[in-house]
Amino acid sequence: MKLHFTTNHQDHRVALLAALAITIHIIEAAFPSPLPGVKPGLANVVTLFTFLRYGWQTALQVSLLRVIISSLVLGTFLSPTFLLSLSGALLSLSSLFLLQYPFRQSFLHKYQPSAIGYAVSASITHMSGQFLVAWYFFIPHPGLFKLLPIFITFAVILGIVSGIITQLLINQIQQR
Amino acid sequence: MLTIGKVIFKATDIIILFAACALTVWLYSTFWFDSTQQGEAETLLVQFADNPPTEYSLSEERVITVEGKIGSSLIEIKQGKARFIHSSCRNQFCVFHGWLTVSGDTAACLPNRISIRLKGAFSDYDALAGSQ
Numbered sequence: 001m002k003l004h005f006t007t008n009h010q011d012h013r014v015a016l017l018a019a020l021a022i023t024i025h026i027i028e029a030a031f032p033s034p035l036p037g038v039k040p041g042l043a044n045v046v047t048l049f050t051f052l053r054y055g056w057q058t059a060l061q062v063s064l065l066r067v068i069i070s071s072l073v074l075g076t077f078l079s080p081t082f083l084l085s086l087s088g089a090l091l092s093l094s095s096l097f098l099l100q101y102p103f104r105q106s107f108l109h110k111y112q113p114s115a116i117g118y119a120v121s122a123s124i125t126h127m128s129g130q131f132l133v134a135w136y137f138f139i140p141h142p143g144l145f146k147l148l149p150i151f152i153t154f155a156v157i158l159g160i161v162s163g164i165i166t167q168l169l170i171n172q173i174q175q176r
Numbered sequence: 177m178l179t180i181g182k183v184i185f186k187a188t189d190i191i192i193l194f195a196a197c198a199l200t201v202w203l204y205s206t207f208w209f210d211s212t213q214q215g216e217a218e219t220l221l222v223q224f225a226d227n228p229p230t231e232y233s234l235s236e237e238r239v240i241t242v243e244g245k246i247g248s249s250l251i252e253i254k255q256g257k258a259r260f261i262h263s264s265c266r267n268q269f270c271v272f273h274g275w276l277t278v279s280g281d282t283a284a285c286l287p288n289r290i291s292i293r294l295k296g297a298f299s300d301y302d303a304l305a306g307s308q
Contacts (some may be wrong), residue, residue, distance in 0.1 A: 041192035120196050140226070141291060143282035149203040156196045164183050171182055 008053070014058060018065035021046035025070040038154045041123060041162060043070075044092065048119055048166045053173075056097050061091045080138055084130045091129030092122040115170060120156060120165030127155035217279040217294035220258045224250060225289045234258065234294070244288030251292055263288055 025043040039109055043066060051059035067089050068118050071077040076085075103112040131151060135144050178185040178236060180281060185193075221227035222242055234257045235271040237262070247264025257277050263285050270285040279296025 050203050080266070081233070089232075109187070111188050113192060114184055114190035116185060117192040120189075120192055124196060141223075143284070143291070143293065145207050149200065149207055149276075152200050156193075156200060159196075159221055160193070160296075167183055 007120040009036075010058070013054065015067070017046055017050050019059075019070070019174045021062055022070045022073070025066055025069070026073055029070070029074055035150070037151060038158075041126070042160055042165070044119075044122065044126070045162050045166050045169070046094065047089070048096070048115060048122065048162070048170055051093070051096050051100075052115060052118065052166070052170065056100075057091065057097070057124035060093055062066045065094055070084075083137070084133055087133045088126040088130040092126035094120050115166035116160060116163030119166060120159035121160030123155045123162065124152060127151050188208045217256065217296050218275070220251075220253060221278075221291070221293045223291050229293070231295075242290055244285065244290045246288050247278055249285055249288055249290050252295070258292060258294060260285065260292070261290070263290075 006150070011154075021043045024046065028039060028042055047059055047063050047066070050062045067082070067085050070081040071079075071085065076082050096118055099113070099118060101108055131144075131148055135141075177187065178190065217234060219232055220232045221229035222232065222240065222275065223240060223299055224244060232238075234256045235301065236292040237254050238252075240253070242249050244264065248262075249260060249270070250262040250263045252259055257275045259275045260273065260283060263270050267283050267287075270283050270288075270290075273283040276283055276292065276294050279294050282293045283290060284291035
Protein backbone atom coordinates (compact mmCIF):
# COMPACT_ATOMS: atom_id res chain seq x y z
CA MET A 1 0.00 0.00 0.00
CA LYS A 2 1.26 3.38 -0.89
CA LEU A 3 0.52 6.28 1.40
CA HIS A 4 -0.38 9.42 -0.37
CA PHE A 5 -0.48 12.85 1.25
CA THR A 6 -1.80 15.96 -0.31
CA THR A 7 -0.20 19.11 1.03
CA ASN A 8 -1.45 22.63 0.61
CA HIS A 9 0.19 26.01 0.73
CA GLN A 10 -0.31 26.32 4.49
CA ASP A 11 1.54 23.04 5.12
CA HIS A 12 4.48 24.23 3.04
CA ARG A 13 4.60 27.49 4.97
CA VAL A 14 4.55 25.71 8.36
CA ALA A 15 7.27 23.30 7.20
CA LEU A 16 9.50 26.11 5.95
CA LEU A 17 9.15 28.22 9.10
CA ALA A 18 9.57 25.21 11.40
CA ALA A 19 12.73 24.18 9.53
CA LEU A 20 14.11 27.68 10.03
CA ALA A 21 13.24 27.68 13.74
CA ILE A 22 14.73 24.18 14.25
CA THR A 23 17.98 25.23 12.54
CA ILE A 24 18.33 28.32 14.73
CA HIS A 25 17.44 26.33 17.85
CA ILE A 26 20.10 23.67 17.15
CA ILE A 27 22.83 26.19 16.25
CA GLU A 28 22.04 28.06 19.45
CA ALA A 29 22.24 24.84 21.52
CA ALA A 30 25.82 24.36 20.28
CA PHE A 31 27.03 27.55 21.98
CA PRO A 32 27.76 27.40 25.70
CA SER A 33 25.72 29.77 27.84
CA PRO A 34 27.35 32.10 30.39
CA LEU A 35 24.57 31.29 32.85
CA PRO A 36 22.69 27.98 32.85
CA GLY A 37 19.13 28.60 31.76
CA VAL A 38 19.84 31.79 29.85
CA LYS A 39 19.79 31.50 26.07
CA PRO A 40 19.28 34.24 23.47
CA GLY A 41 16.16 32.43 22.24
CA LEU A 42 16.57 33.53 18.66
CA ALA A 43 14.33 30.65 17.54
CA ASN A 44 11.51 32.59 19.14
CA VAL A 45 12.05 35.34 16.57
CA VAL A 46 10.64 32.87 14.05
CA THR A 47 7.69 32.04 16.33
CA LEU A 48 6.95 35.72 16.92
CA PHE A 49 7.25 36.57 13.24
CA THR A 50 4.89 33.70 12.38
CA PHE A 51 2.45 34.82 15.05
CA LEU A 52 2.36 38.43 13.86
CA ARG A 53 2.14 37.59 10.17
CA TYR A 54 0.14 34.36 9.97
CA GLY A 55 -1.74 34.16 13.27
CA TRP A 56 -1.59 32.01 16.38
CA GLN A 57 -2.64 28.71 14.80
CA THR A 58 0.35 28.72 12.45
CA ALA A 59 2.63 29.91 15.26
CA LEU A 60 1.43 27.05 17.49
CA GLN A 61 2.19 24.47 14.80
CA VAL A 62 5.63 25.95 14.11
CA SER A 63 6.42 26.18 17.81
CA LEU A 64 5.39 22.60 18.64
CA LEU A 65 7.25 21.22 15.63
CA ARG A 66 10.33 23.19 16.65
CA VAL A 67 10.26 21.90 20.25
CA ILE A 68 9.63 18.26 19.33
CA ILE A 69 11.94 17.91 16.34
CA SER A 70 14.89 19.82 17.78
CA SER A 71 14.63 17.75 20.97
CA LEU A 72 14.74 14.59 18.85
CA VAL A 73 17.81 15.89 17.03
CA LEU A 74 19.56 17.01 20.22
CA GLY A 75 18.63 13.82 22.07
CA THR A 76 16.61 15.48 24.81
CA PHE A 77 13.15 14.21 23.82
CA LEU A 78 10.94 13.61 26.93
CA SER A 79 13.81 14.66 29.22
CA PRO A 80 13.57 17.53 31.74
CA THR A 81 15.05 19.87 29.11
CA PHE A 82 12.26 18.93 26.75
CA LEU A 83 9.61 19.54 29.41
CA LEU A 84 11.10 22.98 30.15
CA SER A 85 11.30 23.83 26.47
CA LEU A 86 7.70 22.73 25.85
CA SER A 87 6.23 24.56 28.82
CA GLY A 88 8.14 27.72 27.91
CA ALA A 89 6.98 27.58 24.31
CA LEU A 90 3.32 26.95 25.18
CA LEU A 91 3.22 29.62 27.90
CA SER A 92 4.90 32.29 25.81
CA LEU A 93 2.54 31.57 22.91
CA SER A 94 -0.50 31.81 25.16
CA SER A 95 0.80 35.14 26.48
CA LEU A 96 1.08 36.38 22.88
CA PHE A 97 -2.49 35.23 22.24
CA LEU A 98 -3.83 36.91 25.40
CA LEU A 99 -1.92 40.12 24.70
CA GLN A 100 -3.27 40.34 21.18
CA TYR A 101 -6.83 39.42 22.15
CA PRO A 102 -8.09 42.89 23.23
CA PHE A 103 -6.47 44.57 20.21
CA ARG A 104 -8.63 42.54 17.82
CA GLN A 105 -11.42 45.03 18.55
CA SER A 106 -11.35 47.48 15.68
CA PHE A 107 -11.31 50.60 17.88
CA LEU A 108 -8.27 49.35 19.78
CA HIS A 109 -6.45 48.00 16.75
CA LYS A 110 -4.25 51.05 16.23
CA TYR A 111 -2.92 50.72 19.80
CA GLN A 112 -1.63 47.21 19.12
CA PRO A 113 1.97 46.89 20.41
CA SER A 114 4.77 46.34 17.92
CA ALA A 115 7.02 43.29 17.87
CA ILE A 116 9.04 44.63 20.81
CA GLY A 117 6.11 44.69 23.23
CA TYR A 118 5.09 41.19 22.18
CA ALA A 119 8.66 39.88 22.40
CA VAL A 120 9.24 41.26 25.91
CA SER A 121 6.01 39.83 27.31
CA ALA A 122 6.64 36.49 25.60
CA SER A 123 10.18 36.22 26.90
CA ILE A 124 9.10 37.07 30.46
CA THR A 125 6.34 34.42 30.41
CA HIS A 126 8.73 31.96 28.76
CA MET A 127 11.30 32.48 31.50
CA SER A 128 8.88 32.49 34.44
CA GLY A 129 7.00 29.48 33.08
CA GLN A 130 10.21 27.50 32.77
CA PHE A 131 11.30 28.69 36.16
CA LEU A 132 8.08 27.58 37.85
CA VAL A 133 8.19 24.18 36.13
CA ALA A 134 11.84 23.74 37.19
CA TRP A 135 11.00 24.78 40.73
CA TYR A 136 7.84 22.65 40.98
CA PHE A 137 9.11 19.44 39.40
CA PHE A 138 12.89 19.39 39.72
CA ILE A 139 14.24 21.64 42.49
CA PRO A 140 11.43 22.40 44.99
CA HIS A 141 13.60 24.57 47.22
CA PRO A 142 12.67 28.15 48.20
CA GLY A 143 16.31 29.24 47.71
CA LEU A 144 15.84 28.90 43.95
CA PHE A 145 13.77 32.08 43.96
CA LYS A 146 16.92 34.12 44.64
CA LEU A 147 17.81 33.43 41.01
CA LEU A 148 14.48 34.59 39.60
CA PRO A 149 15.31 38.35 39.49
CA ILE A 150 18.50 37.63 37.50
CA PHE A 151 16.66 35.41 35.06
CA ILE A 152 13.90 37.98 34.55
CA THR A 153 16.49 40.74 33.97
CA PHE A 154 18.02 38.65 31.19
CA ALA A 155 14.54 37.85 29.85
CA VAL A 156 13.71 41.55 29.53
CA ILE A 157 17.00 42.42 27.80
CA LEU A 158 16.94 39.44 25.43
CA GLY A 159 13.23 40.04 24.77
CA ILE A 160 13.98 43.60 23.62
CA VAL A 161 16.78 42.30 21.37
CA SER A 162 14.63 39.63 19.75
CA GLY A 163 11.76 42.11 19.40
CA ILE A 164 14.01 44.53 17.52
CA ILE A 165 15.24 41.71 15.26
CA THR A 166 11.64 40.68 14.55
CA GLN A 167 10.59 44.23 13.76
CA LEU A 168 13.52 44.73 11.37
CA LEU A 169 12.59 41.42 9.72
CA ILE A 170 8.97 42.52 9.27
CA ASN A 171 10.12 45.91 7.88
CA GLN A 172 12.36 44.14 5.35
CA ILE A 173 9.57 41.84 4.21
CA GLN A 174 7.00 44.63 3.91
CA GLN A 175 9.35 46.63 1.67
CA ARG A 176 9.44 43.87 -0.95
CA MET B 177 5.68 56.81 19.23
CA LEU B 178 9.42 56.79 19.58
CA THR B 179 11.60 56.00 16.60
CA ILE B 180 15.22 54.94 16.92
CA GLY B 181 16.71 54.22 13.51
CA LYS B 182 14.29 51.87 11.82
CA VAL B 183 12.81 50.61 15.08
CA ILE B 184 9.48 52.00 16.21
CA PHE B 185 8.38 51.89 19.85
CA LYS B 186 4.63 52.42 20.12
CA ALA B 187 2.95 53.79 23.25
CA THR B 188 1.78 50.28 24.18
CA ASP B 189 5.35 48.98 23.84
CA ILE B 190 6.59 51.64 26.23
CA ILE B 191 3.86 50.69 28.74
CA ILE B 192 4.87 47.02 28.46
CA LEU B 193 8.58 47.86 28.88
CA PHE B 194 7.76 50.01 31.88
CA ALA B 195 5.73 47.18 33.44
CA ALA B 196 8.56 44.73 32.74
CA CYS B 197 11.09 47.00 34.48
CA ALA B 198 8.70 47.47 37.42
CA LEU B 199 8.30 43.68 37.68
CA THR B 200 12.09 43.22 37.69
CA VAL B 201 12.59 45.83 40.41
CA TRP B 202 9.80 44.25 42.45
CA LEU B 203 11.40 40.80 42.14
CA TYR B 204 14.77 42.13 43.31
CA SER B 205 13.19 43.88 46.28
CA THR B 206 11.17 40.78 47.20
CA PHE B 207 13.79 38.08 46.87
CA TRP B 208 17.02 39.93 47.58
CA PHE B 209 16.25 42.80 49.94
CA ASP B 210 13.26 41.62 51.92
CA SER B 211 13.73 42.71 55.53
CA THR B 212 11.35 40.08 56.93
CA GLN B 213 13.46 37.33 55.39
CA GLN B 214 16.84 38.77 56.32
CA GLY B 215 16.44 39.42 60.01
CA GLU B 216 17.94 37.67 62.97
CA ALA B 217 18.16 33.94 62.40
CA GLU B 218 16.89 31.67 65.14
CA THR B 219 16.97 28.14 63.79
CA LEU B 220 18.82 26.06 61.24
CA LEU B 221 16.91 23.85 58.82
CA VAL B 222 18.80 20.82 57.53
CA GLN B 223 17.22 19.01 54.63
CA PHE B 224 18.19 15.78 52.88
CA ALA B 225 16.68 15.20 49.39
CA ASP B 226 12.90 15.68 49.48
CA ASN B 227 12.52 14.77 53.16
CA PRO B 228 11.01 17.38 55.46
CA PRO B 229 13.78 19.53 57.02
CA THR B 230 15.02 18.95 60.55
CA GLU B 231 15.20 22.04 62.73
CA TYR B 232 18.06 22.86 65.12
CA SER B 233 18.31 25.79 67.51
CA LEU B 234 21.14 28.24 66.83
CA SER B 235 21.60 29.09 70.51
CA GLU B 236 23.16 25.72 71.22
CA GLU B 237 26.71 25.22 69.92
CA ARG B 238 27.15 21.80 68.36
CA VAL B 239 28.33 19.81 65.35
CA ILE B 240 25.69 17.86 63.45
CA THR B 241 26.51 14.83 61.32
CA VAL B 242 24.06 14.20 58.49
CA GLU B 243 24.10 11.14 56.28
CA GLY B 244 23.62 12.12 52.64
CA LYS B 245 23.52 10.28 49.38
CA ILE B 246 27.28 9.74 48.99
CA GLY B 247 28.47 10.03 52.58
CA SER B 248 28.27 12.19 55.64
CA SER B 249 28.33 15.99 55.98
CA LEU B 250 29.38 17.81 59.13
CA ILE B 251 27.55 21.03 59.97
CA GLU B 252 28.75 23.33 62.73
CA ILE B 253 26.53 25.69 64.74
CA LYS B 254 28.42 28.41 66.62
CA GLN B 255 27.47 31.86 67.95
CA GLY B 256 24.17 31.97 66.08
CA LYS B 257 25.82 31.08 62.77
CA ALA B 258 26.10 27.83 60.85
CA ARG B 259 28.42 26.33 58.21
CA PHE B 260 29.46 23.11 56.55
CA ILE B 261 32.82 22.01 57.95
CA HIS B 262 33.19 18.77 56.05
CA SER B 263 31.48 17.06 53.16
CA SER B 264 32.07 13.83 51.30
CA CYS B 265 31.78 15.50 47.91
CA ARG B 266 34.63 16.33 45.54
CA ASN B 267 34.17 20.07 44.97
CA GLN B 268 33.50 21.19 48.57
CA PHE B 269 31.46 24.18 47.38
CA CYS B 270 29.30 23.92 50.48
CA VAL B 271 32.35 24.19 52.75
CA PHE B 272 33.83 27.13 50.81
CA HIS B 273 30.47 28.91 51.06
CA GLY B 274 31.44 29.77 54.64
CA TRP B 275 29.24 30.96 57.46
CA LEU B 276 25.50 31.48 57.10
CA THR B 277 24.64 34.47 59.25
CA VAL B 278 21.23 36.01 58.48
CA SER B 279 17.82 34.45 58.04
CA GLY B 280 17.30 33.19 54.51
CA ASP B 281 20.96 32.31 53.91
CA THR B 282 21.32 28.98 52.18
CA ALA B 283 24.14 26.55 51.42
CA ALA B 284 23.79 23.24 49.66
CA CYS B 285 25.80 20.20 48.73
CA LEU B 286 24.26 18.93 45.52
CA PRO B 287 26.19 15.61 45.21
CA ASN B 288 25.24 14.70 48.76
CA ARG B 289 21.73 16.20 48.35
CA ILE B 290 21.93 18.12 51.63
CA SER B 291 20.95 21.74 52.04
CA ILE B 292 20.97 23.98 55.09
CA ARG B 293 19.04 27.20 55.57
CA LEU B 294 18.75 29.72 58.39
CA LYS B 295 15.26 30.61 59.48
CA GLY B 296 14.25 33.71 61.44
CA ALA B 297 11.44 34.49 63.81
CA PHE B 298 9.46 36.36 61.14
CA SER B 299 9.71 33.95 58.23
CA ASP B 300 7.56 31.15 59.62
CA TYR B 301 5.27 31.51 56.68
CA ASP B 302 6.91 31.38 53.29
CA ALA B 303 4.74 33.31 50.84
CA LEU B 304 5.88 31.13 47.94
CA ALA B 305 6.20 27.65 49.31
CA GLY B 306 3.21 27.89 51.64
CA SER B 307 3.54 27.06 55.30
CA GLN B 308 6.52 24.89 56.13
